[in-house]
Amino acid sequence: MKYMFASDIHGSLYYCRKMLDAFQQENAQRLVLLGDLLYHGPRNDLPKEYAPKEVIALLNQNKNRIYAVRGNCEAEVDQMVLEFPVMADYCILSIDGRTFYATHGHTYNQDHLPPLQDNDILIHGHTHVLKAEQMDGYILLNPGSVSIPKEGNPPTYAVLEDNCFTIKDFDGNTVREMRLP
Template identity: 55%
Template sequence: MKLFFISDIHGSLYYLNKAIEAFHMEKAAQIVILGDALYHGPRNPLPKDYNPKEVASILNSLKGKIIAVRGNCDSEVDQMVIEYPMMADYSFILCNNRRIFLTHGHIFNVDNPPKLTGNDVLVHGHTHIPVAEKTKDFYLINPGSISLPKENNPNTYGILENNKFKIKDFQGNIVKSIILE
């Protein structure tokens, strides 16, 4: 199964539409949203085409294909307009005999990891910086941000297929990748 990962939409209709185009182009089965869907947060600039109401509408149209966790900019009022569960601080999925721990990154991250083993994967957003690496204890993945990338990175999303995680920009270029052995 092919999984599509996005994080840090921050209410950008423009970049959500780009991500949904990429999701369909990639022919992925599910969209994993790693938090910060609607609100831009007080530390961030307004993203391009900031329209949380329309972002919610588009995401709701795909609710059967979404697995989501709460980001630090997501609130209970957001859950009132979102039609899929999105308020958990973390979630697990099992894929190819490994646990994939999904979280936003403001609670669990490389400096405060959950209890994982060598084959497990910690996937989070929050930093807006793409990462694909093996630590001594687990794999660490961050697909970056689709709307507000940092440190001169491009707008990115992630794809997991056949134990290979690729982080791509919207032109289809691979920014980072890792094989989950």
């Protein structure tokens, strides 16, 4: 099964469309959204084509293929307009015998780890900085940001297929890749 991971859309209609186009082109079965779907937050500039209502409509069209977790910009009102669950702080995914702890990253991250066992995978967004690193006892993954990347990175998403985590830009270029041990 192929999964696509994305984070930090922040209400950008432009990048939401690009993300959903990539999801279709990747032919992934599930889209895992790691929070901050609709709002830009007080520390970020408005993203390109900021239009949360239109983002809602596009995401709701894909509601049966989305797993999502709550970011620090989500509020209860978001759940009233989105037709898939978005208020969980984390989700546990079991993929090919591996445990993925998927969260936004504002609560649990490499500086404040959730309960993990050896070789578990922590995947989160929030920092807007892509990562694919073997840490001491666990693997840290971050697909980067769909709409407001930081540290000179391009807008990115990631796919997981056949134990390979690949971070890509919206031109289909591989930005970083990690084969999971």
